[in-house]
Amino acid sequence: MGRLPRLRAVARAVAGDHAEADELVRLTAEAARARAELHPAEPLPDVWLVRFLTKAWMGRSHGHRLGPLQAGREAVAAGRSGAAQVRREVVRLPDDERLALALVLVGGLSYREAADVLELPLSALTGRLARARATLAAALDLQEDAA
């Protein structure tokens, strides 16, 4: 998978909103271009892109995330599609849990890299990741039978 599609997927998971995700990708691409001009010889690691995008999102106000109209559209689509249902449940997660999930599962960062980007101890990152998964598993009916 190319870098730009993956970055865009991370943006979707982080922002939970197409327009916001597109803006984040645009900002990140601009920053990457500026960096490449300043340091043409330096490689541009994937984790740099994900870090910039995540910080950009954290630095923006999120008041316009997922308005009622778009939430309604997601719900309509969710009835037809498992993937849309997963996306909807990910969007519903608390921000800190969703970020951990987005960076590790979608962005492909290691636990160490993700903890570094989110400025968290490793144990806090894995805790959030585990909580996010437990919530998703319950919502998507993957939960272990009561035992």
Added chain:
Amino acid sequence: MSGLKDQALMAYVDGELDEVQRQGLEASISGDPRLAAEVERQRALRARVQDAFLGVDVSQAELSALDEPPLVLGHPPVSARLRRRARTFRPVHWAAMAACLAVGAGIGLAAAYGPALLDPPAMELTPDGLVARGALAEALAGATAEEVRVGDVAPGADGAACRTFVLPDPNLSGLACREGSGWAVRSVGAGGV
């Protein structure tokens, strides 16, 4: 899921265990069907989340059709069905293609801008993805064009020469990269920079 055992299973599924830890856990799993089942559940969940964001399927295309035009068309895997269709179309069929896409795979960009790109076509959807044509291709290749603005050449992720572009009408901006003898449009969206 919050216990140490669960976090170890999660780390195992995410490929975060070192060799010794991994072998130890695998030994436990092989003797414990419940543990093995939990690992399978974790794997399935991981795969579903990744598919939901990284995979392109019809449902995502449907979702895109409902929303704003999606920004990236070049690299995401285009479904085989869409590829077969695309091969039979020519630039002059943009409007018809846009209608097919809106129904069949719903690429919002084509649905929203297909007709506007008719004359002259600035991009063409080929089996290899979206490719620059006409004035856009010429401007990317270095020709001065009043109607197209292009940015400096910068290396893309795979080392290809890439440049940004802005089209005035319809107002689109994006990124195109050199591929073979042409320019592959790797991202495009509404609005200028």
